[in-house]
Amino acid sequence: MPYDPSAFPPFAVTVDLVVLTVRRHELCALAVRRGEPPFQGRWALPGGFVLPDEDLASAAARELAEETGLRVHETDGHQVGAHLEQLATYGEPDRDPRMRVVSVAHLVLAPDLPAPTSGGDAQTARWAAVSTLLPGPSGVRPAESGHTSALAFDHERILTDGVERARSKIEYSSLATAFCPPEFTVGELRRVYEAVWDVALDPRNFHRKVTGTPGFLVPTGGTTTRQGGRPAQLFRAGGATLLNPPMLRPEL
Incomplete structure (x- = not known):
């Protein structure tokens, strides 16, 4: 039976960024206040849609620069200014109310980064203590039935995964x-x-x-x-x- 791509519904690919730094001896994550629907006015992780001519790492670096003014670049194949790695992929059918969207999340770690600047569809960008974005012991929100996330989309889950990745990786x-x-x-x-x-x-x-x-x-x-x-x-x-x-x- 011939393969028919039109038989499958289209979906979009995005990148979301867990950007972590240490400011005033506290682990902080980069958060942006959304300027457009859905979740307009809610805090979220920086990120956006992957363009047709981009690979995932390029899309992650572009979104980071557009929404916050922070830049990650490479020299001779080595990252300069920050550590960037893929974190995980998130593809629940209802994670974005606009359409079916699969997100490839990235983890960014860097020294005491400067105050970010807003851009793209972000109204405001700021550093927020992880303990305030993920309430609970050690910045991990306890499983509570019916609780509403402080972050848009499924970004609470992505941030939790990013923080735990950082915590485990510095062990070994x-x-x-x-x-x-x-x-x-x-x-x-x-x-x-x-x-x-x-x-x-x-x-x-x-x-x-x-x-x-x-x-x-x-x-x-x-x-x-x-x-x-x-x-x-x-x-x-x-x-x-x-x-x-x-x-x-x-x-x-």
Whole structure:
């Protein structure tokens, strides 16, 4: 039997972005207030429809720049300014009231990013503490029957998945350094782990673990007093992508 594409209903593809940074020692996500229906006036994750001539990564970078003024680009095949990766695909039939829409969500991690600027169909763009967007212990909303999401579409689920991806990946990879400037102290790195995991860590144990993990950190030879007090040694990210042993998340 010949294949007939017209027998299948058309659907659109979008990209949604979970953009996470650490601001004032707190894990924050980028949120935009929608300027157009559906969900006009509601907060949402930045994103939009994939254009016919775009691949998914290009669409994600374009939407991030259009709606917020933030840019992720590559030089010699390496990302500059932020970490960008695909998170998951969301395709429930009723997730968008306009039509059948499949979204490929992306996770973006970057150091203390500047205040975003609004554009596209976004009225306002802002950094919001994850704990305010996903109420509940450690920024995870408890399963409640009949509760209304603070975010448009299924973006609460996407944000929850993105936060958990970040929390789990910094256990076994060097991804936590993506939240840090090119040169950072062990104390600054510890505060990233504390913000992402929403825990307090013992400074001495943390210092011993991260400096004793092969390939995790490389001393730069410099020091800084930007944290106040005695000069602290500066490090940069090492070449390791997987941590052995891993930095296990404390049990709450």
